[in-house]
Amino acid sequence: xxxxxxxxxxxxxxxxxxxxxxxxxxxxxxxxxxxxxxxxxxxxxxxxxxxxxxxxxxxxxxxxxxxxxxxxxxxxxxxxxxxxxxxxxxxxxxxxxxxxxxxxxxxxxxxxxxxxxxxxxxxxxxxxxxxxxxxxxxxxxxxxxxxxxxxxxxxxxxxxxxxxxxxxxxxxxxxxxxxxxxxxxxxxxxxxxxxxxxxxxxxxxxxxxxxxxxxxxxxxxxxxxxxxxxxxxxxxxxxxxxxxxxxxxxxxxxxxxxxxxxxxxxxxxxxxxxxxxxxxxxxxxxxxxxxxxxxxxxxxxxxxxxxxxxxxxxxxxxxxxxxxxxxxxxxxxxxxxxxxxxxxxxxxxxxxxxxxxxxxxxxxxxxxxxxxxxxxxxxxxxxxxxxxxxxxxxxxxxxxxxxxxxxxxxxxxxxxxxxxxxxxxxxxxxxxxxxxxxxxxxxxxxxxxxxxxxxxxxxxx
Numbered sequence: 199x200x201x202x203x204x205x206x207x208x209x210x211x212x213x214x215x216x217x218x219x220x221x222x223x224x225x226x227x228x229x230x231x232x233x234x235x236x237x238x239x240x241x242x243x244x245x246x247x248x249x250x251x252x253x254x255x256x257x258x259x260x261x262x263x264x265x266x267x268x269x270x271x272x273x274x275x276x277x278x279x280x281x282x283x284x285x286x287x288x289x290x291x292x293x294x295x296x297x298x299x300x301x302x303x304x305x306x307x308x309x310x311x312x313x314x315x316x317x318x319x320x321x322x323x324x325x326x327x328x329x330x331x332x333x334x335x336x337x338x339x340x341x342x343x344x345x346x347x348x349x350x351x352x353x354x355x356x357x358x359x360x361x362x363x364x365x366x367x368x369x370x371x372x373x374x375x376x377x378x379x380x381x382x383x384x385x386x387x388x389x390x391x392x393x394x395x396x397x398x399x400x401x402x403x404x405x406x407x408x409x410x411x412x413x414x415x416x417x418x419x420x421x422x423x424x425x426x427x428x429x430x431x432x433x434x435x436x437x438x439x440x441x442x443x444x445x446x447x448x449x450x451x452x453x454x455x456x457x458x459x460x461x462x463x464x465x466x467x468x469x470x471x472x473x474x475x476x477x478x479x480x481x482x483x484x485x486x487x488x489x490x491x492x493x494x495x496x497x498x499x500x501x502x503x504x505x506x507x508x509x510x511x512x513x514x515x516x517x518x519x520x521x522x523x524x525x526x527x528x529x530x531x532x533x534x535x536x537x538x539x540x541x542x543x544x545x546x547x548x549x550x551x552x553x554x555x556x557x558x559x560x561x562x563x564x565x566x567x568x569x570x571x572x573x574x575x576x577x578x579x580x581x582x583x584x585x586x587x588x589x590x591x592x593x594x595x596x597x598x599x600x601x602x603x604x605x606x607x608x609x610x611x612x613x614x615x616x617x618x619x620x621x622x623x624x625x626x627x628x629x630x631x632x633x634x635x636x637x638x639x640x641x642x643x644x645x646x647x648x649x650x651x652x653x654x655x656x657x658x659x
Contacts, residue, residue: 220419221350221420222356222359222360222363222503223363223419224415224416224419224420225346225347225350225360225363225364225416225420226360226363226364226366226367227367227412227415227416228289228343228364228412228413228416228417228420229339229340229343229364229367229368229371230367230368230370230371230408230409230412230413230416231293231296231297231339231406231409231410231412231413232293232296232336232339232340232343232409233367233368233371233372233409234371234372234374234375234405234408234409235296235300235332235336235402235405235406235409236336237371237372237375237466238304238375238401238402238405239261239264239303239332240463240466240467241375241466241467241469241470241488242304242379242398242401242470243257243260243261243303243304243329244257244258244261244467244471244593244597245470245471246304246394246398247260247325249394250391250394250395251318251321251391252318252321252322252325253318254597254598255597255598256318256322257597258593258594258596258597258598259322259326259594260322260325260326260329261329261590261593261594261597262590262591262593262594263326263327263329263330264326264329264330264332264333264590265333265586265587265589265590265591265593266330266586266587266590267329267330267331267333267334267337268333268334268336268337268582268586269582269583269584269585269586269587269590270583271333271334271337271338272337272340272341272578272579272580272582272583272586273576273579273580273583274579275288275337275338275341275342275575275579276341276345276575276576276577276578276579276580276582277575277576277579279341279342279345279575279579280437280574280575280576283422284422285342285343285345285346285349285422285423286342286417286420286422288338288339288341288342289338289339289342289343289346289413289416289417290413290417291335291338292335292336292337292338292339292340292342293335293339293409293410293413294335295331295332295334295335295338296332296335296336296339296406296409297406297409297410298335299328299331299332299335300332300402300405300406301399301402301403301406302328302331302332303325303328303329303332303402304395304398304399304401304402305395305398305399305402306395306399307320307321307324307325308324308328309323309324310324333586337582337586340578340582341575341578341579341582342575343364344560344563344578344582345574345575345577345578345579346420346423347360347361347564348564348567348574349423349574350423354507354508354564354565355505355506355507357561357564358502358503358505358507358512358557358561358564359503361557361560361561361564362499362500362502362503362557363499363503364560365495365499365553365556365557365560366496366499366500366503367412368499369492369493369495369496369499369553370496371408371409372488372492373489373492373493373496374405374408375401375405376485376486376488376489376492377489378401378404378405378408379401379485380482380485380486380489382397382400382401382404383397383481383482383485386400437576439576439580442576442577442580445566447565447566447642447643447644448566448577450638450639450641450642451559451562451563451565451566451581451642452580452581452584453634453635453638454516454559454562454635454638454639454642455559455560455562455563455581455584455585456581456584456585456588457631457632457634457635457638458555458556458559458631458635459585459588459589460585460588460589460592460627460628460631461523461552461555461627461628461631461632461635462552462555462556463589463593464589464592464593464596464623464624464627464628465548465623465624465627465628466488467593467623468596468620468623468624469484469487469488469491469624470484470488471620471623472530472620472621472623472624473487473541475618475620476535476618476620476621477533477535477538477541478535478538479538479541483541486542487541487542487545488545490542490545490546490549491545491546491548491549491552492549493549494545494546494547494548494549494550494553495549495550495552495553495556496553498549498550498553498554499553499557502515502553502554502557507561508644509565509642509643509644510644512558512561512562512565512644513558513639513640513642513644515554515557515558516554516555516558516559516562516635516636516639517636517639517640518554519550519551519552519553519554519555519558519632520551520555520632520633520635520636520639521632521636522547522550522551522554523548523551523552523555523628523629523632524629524632524633524636525547526544526547526548526551526625526628526629527624527625527626527628527629527630527632528625528629529544529625530544530621530624530625531621531622531625531626531629551632555632555635559635562642562644563577563578563581565644592627596619596622596623596627597619599619
């Protein structure tokens, strides 16, 4: 006889029942502050830092410092959440730190103003410090929010619905950013360093205001997960790290999640550079093309919430998204400036592929965790650690190489293109990562049980 406290049949049944629309909605908006600030981080940070005078290598150092801080914070915070619980407290504390520090990332060099210095070294150190602080808060919010999925319900279809809802509102957050950016870039000119800093400061303040409103909705509408409370009240011990390291599925899911994040983050970081520098499109395109991507991702994410999910479908949809990205990557590599308007069509398929691979990759984590809730935060944290470190290193290597070898674009050459680092970052890297991700997913063994869909449809009839 074990010492575990067994949950009653009725209570256990309630944990496997499909969730309602409102519960999914409240959970979905909880990551909006992280999403809108992360979108600004990956889309505009490198562009902003180079516009105010930092070299591409120094700009990459700032981003790498944030990614490294984020990576180590996810491991540490995941362990603390597994030990002590309190998802909502961690979420609220992380959101507060994000709101306080994010404006300093895009708000100019505070130490430079205090010390009356124009040193690029001090400027790089200042931005790196605030980037690290911002990412620590971001990690606390991300890990607590992701791990919460597995403790809200044991129903696999509802878990995918929660993930899809989170991804759908992530698309809303990204669209909100580009709408804000379009207005700010349209009404103000960036003819001086001070004006450039002012532009991005207004974007940062607007992002924080919008994101904090949704954090409040999440905290008021979502209860602390009962499954985690029941686990803490029982005599079951926390699952050790070694348990996960002995599972083949852990490594497979880790590789797929890492590659998925590389596809999304590296492509997002180089999209604005590619549109403006390589394709020589209008300045408005650096907001319009990302907006098209996120509109398509939002539509697909909402549609994915209506599907009864099992392991085979997760694998099939991930492979479909990966294959679409491979074709998009090849198209970007070969796209000449003479038909740069074709980028609008490519962006539609990128949006579809992004939604498919992200929703299914995150849902694979839930399949891995199953009912083993004693280590759910560690799984989310460790996978996020791999994601942050790999993305930071990849962007640093690409940026460093670009500073040394990337040629200047000749605007008089209308029918040719050069294989720039920007083109590789947006086309080749995501295509290769997608190919490897599809190959790993194909050989996964996931549970094939189909559970009932949500008790209420998320789409209005």
